[in-house]
Amino acid sequence: MQLNIDGIDTRYVLSNEGGGPWLTFIHQLGGDLSIWDQMAGYFRDDYTVLRYDVRGHGATAVMDADFSVADLAHDLASLLDALGVTHTHLVGISMGGMIAQQFALDYPQRVDTLTLADTSAGTPPEGRALWDQRAAAARSDGxxxxxxxxxxxxxxxxxxxxxxxxxxxxxxxxxxxSPQGYARACEALRDFDVRDRLAALHMPTLTVAGRHDTGTPPAATAAIAEAIKGARYELLDAAHLAPIEQSQRFAAMLETFLQTPV
Structure with missing residues (x-):
């Protein structure tokens, strides 16, 4: 399904067998909504599961302009508005976790629970050059x-x-x-930093890291849990895509978390 969101043709998929609460999944850099296919199948009987392609990824267009993670969070808000969704459980992995953090900060009343996998709350100064290198490589070599x-x-x-x-x-x-979509997203992630704002979040939060994640070390995800009061931190025997590599454990963990009374 496609919607025009703020001038951007956006692909989304709804899996809704039971008509339950909304549960939104956000994918990683260089991914698309299909990364969550298995999770959608697992949760669709009890939740209204929304997956979508972030701008510049999958079948969602990329505009010829720079964008920020705040812009990506606004894209999600506009998509939810278009679908008539006032609030949702929110799950993000890697880049999706950064978008989810930004969304929770900008639209806290719209987030029932927050689940962040294999992600960080900001790029330290020494890490900025890496994002520039990836952006340049994507543009020059694909x-x-x-x-x-x-x-x-x-x-x-x-x-x-x-x-x-x-x-x-x-x-x-x-x-x-899209090389251009990937590169612009790299530059958005390079400039993302909400580390000093996380204490303002008060919704139930679950953070999950992969023990063997070299791209986003588990300590970066653990630091998010430490900054958000009451947040849980779990470590899985996996690399960066822990919800995929340990899908059954992640699904069970998420199910329990979503059913825990606030």
Whole structure:
């Protein structure tokens, strides 16, 4: 399904078997909504599950202008408005986790619970150059040049060997990502920093990290939990895409979290 959101053609998918509360999933840099296919199947009987492609990713267009993570959070707010959604449970992984943090800060009344996987609350000064390098590489050489190292960060070697049926679709989505969309998103993430604002968040929060995540070390995700009062922190035996590599454990953990009374 497509909607024009603030001038951007945006793809979204609703999985709604039971007509339950809204549950929104946001994907990673270089991904699309398909990363959450399994989770949507798991939760659709009890929730109205929304997945969408972030601007410049998947089938969502990228505008010829720079954008910020705050702009990406506004995109989500506009999508929810268009669908008539006043509030939702929110789950984000990696870049999606950054968008979710920004959304929770900008629209706190619209977030029932917040789940953040394999993400950070800001790029330290020494990390900014890496985002610039990735943006430049995407523009000059395309995503194929970045794919081997990216998949190596996202999933452990053991998982890659055991589950090619999972890995190959993820790789294909990465390869098909718009180089310009990817590059502009890198620059948005480079400038993202809400570390000094997290204490303002008061919704129930679950944070999840992968023990073998080299791209976003578990300490970065743990620091988010430490900054948000009452937040939970869980560590899974996985790399960067922990909800994919440990999908059953993540789904069970999320289900329990969503059902816990506030």
């Amino acid at each position: 995503l194929a040049a970045l794919a081997p190292a990216t998949i190596g960060r996202w999933l452990t070697p053991d998982f890659q060997q055991a589950h090619p049926e999972v890995v190959e679709p993820i790789r294909e989505v990465l390869l098909q990502t």
